[in-house]
Amino acid sequence: MDDELIKVIVIGDSLVGKTSFIHRYVNNTYRAEYKSTIGVDFALKMVRWNDSSTIKLQLWDIAGQERFTFMTRAYYKDARGCILMFDVTNKLTFDKVRKWKADLDSKARLSDGNMIPCLLVANKSDLESPQVTHKQISEMCTEHEFVGWTETSVKEDHMIKESVSYLLDVIKGKC
Ligand code: GDP
Ligand code: MG
Numbered sequence: 001m002d003d004e005l006i007k008v009i010v011i012g013d014s015l016v017g018k019t020s021f022i023h024r025y026v027n028n029t030y031r032a033e034y035k036s037t038i039g040v041d042f043a044l045k046m047v048r049w050n051d052s053s054t055i056k057l058q059l060w061d062i063a064g065q066e067r068f069t070f071m072t073r074a075y076y077k078d079a080r081g082c083i084l085m086f087d088v089t090n091k092l093t094f095d096k097v098r099k100w101k102a103d104l105d106s107k108a109r110l111s112d113g114n115m116i117p118c119l120l121v122a123n124k125s126d127l128e129s130p131q132v133t134h135k136q137i138s139e140m141c142t143e144h145e146f147v148g149w150t151e152t153s154v155k156e157d158h159m160i161k162e163s164v165s166y167l168l169d170v171i172k173g174k175c
Pocket of ligand 2: 018019020061062063
């Protein structure tokens, strides 16, 4: 049986750590294997799912486009999951979360019509003086129907694998 291909997109403002997150997750095996005309890169990682199956996880990186506009439908198309990232030390990137989520939900759905499961990721937890509280993040998570939220530090390799693994569980219907 062929490995199941799962597309997960990573969105959020510039400089929050999206590209670093993908590099970290794929364990420095990242290669820009593909560059489309809309400026999207993706990285592939084979994820052992259980004894008999492996998932071919495709992580899509906006690759600079976020500076100019929100994403086109083409970027979201066929995504089975989403990581929406902000920087805990930059309140503006948190304030933009609701816009990113609205953009996603207005342009893309799963094939069954449901919302694309989206994990809210609060990156750069290693830095001092965060500008966003856990309470604010938790409220954002509930109000905008994220499947969950987590703090991460790409720098310190904190909660990176766990985040992706949780999102895959949601996608595969395990939770
Ligand atoms: P992108 O624009 O969202 O793709 O962000 P990048 O991955 O290019 O990262 C932007 C900057 O943030 C880079 O200088 C990274 O080294 C830095 N960065 C990313 N993740 C972390 C983190 O967890 N902690 C700290 N301190 N810096 C980070
Ligand atoms: Mg980037």
